[in-house]
Amino acid sequence: xGLFDFFKKDKETPAQQASLDAGLEKTKTSFFEQLSKAVVxxxxxxxxxxxxxxxxxxxADVGIETTVKVIDRIEARVARDKYLSTGELDRILREEIVAxxxxxxxxxxxxxxxAGSTGQPYVIMVVGVNGVGKTTTIGKLAHRFHSxxxxxxxxxxxxxxxxxxxxxxxxxxxVGVPVVSHGMNTDPASVAFDxxxxxxxxxxxxxxxxxxxRLHNKVNLMNELSKIKRVMQKMIPDAPHEVLxxxxxxxxxxxxxxxxxxxxxxxxTALAITKLDGTARGGVVIGISDQFxxxxxxxxxxxxxxxxxxxxxxxxVNSLFKK
Numbered sequence: 585x586g587l588f589d590f591f592k593k594d595k596e597t598p599a600q601q602a603s604l605d606a607g608l609e610k611t612k613t614s615f616f617e618q619l620s621k622a623v624v625x626x627x628x629x630x631x632x633x634x635x636x637x638x639x640x641x642x643x644a645d646v647g648i649e650t651t652v653k654v655i656d657r658i659e660a661r662v663a664r665d666k667y668l669s670t671g672e673l674d675r676i677l678r679e680e681i682v683a684x685x686x687x688x689x690x691x692x693x694x695x696x697x698x699a700g701s702t703g704q705p706y707v708i709m710v711v712g713v714n715g716v717g718k719t720t721t722i723g724k725l726a727h728r729f730h731s732x733x734x735x736x737x738x739x740x741x742x743x744x745x746x747x748x749x750x751x752x753x754x755x756x757x758x759v760g761v762p763v764v765s766h767g768m769n770t771d772p773a774s775v776a777f778d779x780x781x782x783x784x785x786x787x788x789x790x791x792x793x794x795x796x797x798r799l800h801n802k803v804n805l806m807n808e809l810s811k812i813k814r815v816m817q818k819m820i821p822d823a824p825h826e827v828l829x830x831x832x833x834x835x836x837x838x839x840x841x842x843x844x845x846x847x848x849x850x851x852x853t854a855l856a857i858t859k860l861d862g863t864a865r866g867g868v869v870i871g872i873s874d875q876f877x878x879x880x881x882x883x884x885x886x887x888x889x890x891x892x893x894x895x896x897x898x899x900x901v902n903s904l905f906k907k
Contacts, residue, residue, distance in 0.1 A: 615640060641867060710827075712831065717884060719752050739792070780823060
C-alpha cells in the first residue's frame with residue numbers, strides 16, 4: 585500500500601461534513617441571499633438574470649475569467665434547451681461548476697497513489713507568505729498522517745522568524761511527531777537536509793518542510809527554494825515530491841496574486857486554501873482551481889486539528905449549494 589492509498593478510504597466523517605457545511609456558511613448565505621433577490625419575480629433565466637449571476641460570482645471571488653466560463657456554459661444550455669426556469673438555476677449552476685472543476689483536474693490522484701512506493705519518505709515542501717496559516721496547516725497535515733498510522737518528520741526551515749520555529753515545535757509536541765530545528769537565523773537548506781536525513785534514518789513515511797514566507801523579492805525566493813531542493817536531493821534524488829502552496833481564502837483576489845507569484849518562483853504541485861470558515865469569499869477555491877490548473881489538495885474550514893479537509897469538488901460544491 586502506498587503512502588496515500590489511505591486517502592481512497594479516508595472519507596470525511598459526519599462531523600467533518602458538518603464542519604465543512606459550517607465553514608462555508610458565510611459564503612452560502614451571502615451568495616444565495618443575493619441570488620434569490622436577483623431572480624425574484626422572474627420565471628426564466630434571461631439576460632438580466634445572467635448579468636446578476638455574473639456579478640454575484642465575481643463578488644464571491646470566483647474570479648472574472650472563471651466567472652465568464654461559468655456564464656458561457658449556462659448561456660450554452662439556455663440556447664440548447666430554449667427554456668430554463670429560475671427554479672432550475674441552482675441545479676444548473678452546481679452542475680456547471682463541478683464540470684468546470686473536472687475539466688481542470690490535473691491528475692493529482694495518480695501522484696497520490698504512487699507516493700511512498702519507493703520505500704523512502706515522501707517529501708512535501710510547504711510554501712506561502714506569512715499569515716496564511718502555513719505552519720498551522722503543516723501541523724494539521726501532520727496530525728492527519730499521524731492519525732492514519734504514518735511516521736512523520738517535520739522540518740522547521742522557516743528560520744527567518746523565531747515564532748515560526750517555535751510554533752512548529754509546539755505542533756510537533758501536540759501531534760506527537762519529531763521536529764528537526766536549528767533555531768532562528770540558521771541555514772534553511774541545512775534544516776531541510778537534516779529533516780530528510782532523519783526521515784530516512786527512522787524509516788518515516790513522510791517529511792514535511794516548512795519554508796520562509798517572507799523574502800525580499802521573487803529572485804531571493806526562487807534562489808532559496810531552489811537551494812533547499814538541491815540540498816534535499818542529496819539524500820533523496822527526486823525530493824521534494826510535492827510543493828504545497830498555502831493560500832488564505834479570506835483574502836479573495838490577493839490569494840490569486842500570491843498564487844501567481846509563487847507559481848512563477850517555483851513549481852507548485854498542489855494547493856491548500858485556508859480560513860474559509862471566516863469569509864464569504866469561498867468562491868476563491870473554484871477560481872484558483874480553474875485558473876491555475878493546480879489541484880486543490882486541502883481546504884481549511886475551522887480551528888480544530890481535524891478541520892483541514894481533503895478537497896473533493898463534488899462534496900465542496902454540494903455543501904456550497906446545500907440550503
